[in-house]
Amino acid sequence: MRIDAIFTDLDAHTLDPARPRATKIGVFGNRIIGFDEELDGVTADRVESLGGATVLPGFNDVHCHTAWFGLTLASVDVTALPGGLDDVYSALEKAAATTPAGEWIDATGYAHRDYDGQYPELARLDEITGDRPLFMRQTSGHAAIVNTEAMRRAGILDADFEEPVGGKVVRDAAGHPTGLVEETAQALVQDLIRPYSLDTLVEAIDLATAYYAKEGLTSFGECGIAYGWIGHSPIEITAYLRAREEGKLRARAQLMPQADGLHTIAANSADGFGIGLDAGLRTGLGDNLISIGPVKFFMDGAMSGETAAMRENYAGKDHPGYLQDDPDVLRRQILDTYASGWSLAVHAIGDAAVDAAIENIVDAQKKYGRRAVPNRIEHAGLVHDEHLATLAEHGIVVTPQAAFAEAIGDGMNASLGADRRRLLYRAKSFIDAGVPMAGSSDRPCADGNVLRGIEAYVTRATRDGDVMGSAAECLSVDEAIAAYTSQAAIGSGQGADKGTLSRGKLADFVAVDTHPRNVAPDEISTIPIRATILGGTFTHDAR
Known part of the structure; x- marks a missing residue:
């Protein structure tokens, strides 16, 4: 019998009590066909040595925001900058210098707790950005910081403006907007940017899932797509289909539409x-x-x-x-x-x-x-x-x-x-x-x-x-x-197909240098990822 691949020289912890450990894994048609002695006499198109690595079932992050994450990789990153708000202002100044007049400045990663509970001053943001609207998303995703130009375009400064249900435009003691918009109020500004183009979303999925592969992720739940303040386009599913067709989807996606x-x-x-x-x-x-x-x-x-x-x-x-x-x-x-x-x-x-x-x-x-x-x-x-x-x-x-x-x-x-x-x-x-x-x-x-x-x-x-x-x-x-x-x-309702290394399940696994039990608890995150395998094919290979 000839199969697609045999992975050897490994220590697999299968999480399947019927066969907790294995040293060889056979793959046929994207699925695991057998282990160890079950592969005796079997040949394969590929024999892949994993160099003694510990092998675990592929990692699965059931609640993440993949397209959003991909977009952040191309945004101004203001996450926990060491120089405090001065560094935030500096990062925005650099972005403004290369952003054409009237175009959006997109920043991400702001968390007020990283800056002693402070938020950027609206007057300073306006000074930096001028007529360029700013949308700076907080790390939580449940609030954003915008400038006066963005609020003007969104109608927030209009005399007849009404707060949206489930959201708030935060104001100072005098009743003036501070630039902080919470929850559903973010959509007032986001809707000026969206819908993103399919090209932009496919690129974001490409960037994000390439990142995932390096971390051992083989599955994820894309939590909240297409609609609401968390979605990016009403045809966001099409972006995933295109990413798949173009070889830019490197992990299995469970897509969860926003209500x-x-x-x-x-x-x-x-x-x-x-x-x-x-x-x-x-x-x-x-x-x-x-x-x-x-x-x-x-x-x-x-x-x-x-x-x-x-x-x-x-x-x-x-x-x-x-x-x-x-x-x-x-x-x-x-x-x-x-x-x-x-x-x-x-x-x-x-x-x-x-x-x-x-x-x-x-x-x-x-x-x-x-x-x-x-x-x-x-x-x-x-x-x-x-x-x-x-x-x-x-x-x-x-x-x-x-x-x-x-x-x-x-x-x-x-x-x-x-x-x-x-x-x-x-x-x-x-x-x-x-x-x-x-x-x-x-x-x-x-x-x-x-x-x-x-x-x-x-x-x-x-x-x-x-x-x-x-x-x-x-x-x-x-x-x-x-x-x-x-x-x-x-x-995720997918236990029949993945989650353990078992015969008949998808051949999704991650090879790491050592089992996380073998290091101090605060060193688990430093364990190198040697390879990520999706359906028997490498999505990441650092052997």
Whole structure:
């Protein structure tokens, strides 16, 4: 028998209890056909030595923003610049010098916590940019900083301007805009830039997934596309199809449309259709390279900017954040969407938002049953003990980001105060309670390197030497690896095809220099990636 490839000289940790370890992997037709003695007498078109590397199932980041990340790679980066706001102004000055008059300056990576809680002065931004509109996105994605020209073009300065539902234009004590726009208010400016062209999006996907390959990523969930303030074009799926056709898609993509685009569908009354997308598009369409996942809903905002909806006020503040819309409106949208065949991915960070998200998903499942692609709570930032059994009983997946610990963990701890911080971005409690938990980064809102994410699950270390939330939520190395492999596949409804190295599953794996258990916890992120293999083909090869 002759097959496509045999990978040798490796130590595979398969995460499959039926065969936990292997030293050879055979591939035929993009899938694993056998291991070790099963390959005796078998020849192959290619025999690839991995030089003694440790092999793990391919990494899977179930909640990231790939096109957005690709766009940031071509933007002005203002992430944690060492010289403070002066360095931010300097970076924008350099950009303005090469940007034609009237054209947009696009910057990304600003986090006020990196700058002692400060925001750039609007007058200084205007001085630098002149008639060039500025859109500078905060790292969280839930707020942006704009200049006066951008606000003028967006109508924010008009006398009859009204705040959008679920968003805010932040003003000073005199009522003047400061340049900070939160949540849905960002779309007022973004809509002047969008839709991005397909050429631009294909280039962004190309840049992003080339980056992913170097980090061992073979699958990802593109969380929130096509619509709303997080989407880039109403034909964003086409950009992914083009990237695939042009050889620029280097990982398997589960695409998750943003709920803002859903609308009433004039289907036959017997079908019980609520709201959806045209032609009956829904969760489950596609193949093992590009598929349609759940619909992404926003219940609330971000804890880093204190817009996430809490039961009680933030520590030392007079407000508890806010939901993105009236709770009854959000509930009706979620139930109508589920009735139409879509699975749900509900962004809920604050505990008030988590309360509503759990109630709505449970009610939807009771009425319409469970789906092959499970329902999820994205982030699940503040989950109380009483929620755990409900989440487990109903098979609701959670996607907490341990990757937030380093950059914004200290700030979130402070926002919650001593009594609530133990509930912050839990991990071990989910696993111990039997709640399905899938690994993710929310990139570019946080560092998306999976080995760094695994390290963060293990240490939860913050920038100031604390831990995010509670040390009781730290995972073992094996639990953290499973979150980004086997559990990520299950949480995406794709466990039959990936997540473990098993005969018949897709031949997606990553070769690293050593197993993460073999190094100190705070050194996991430094382990070199030797190779990334997608369907038996190298997407990254540093042997």
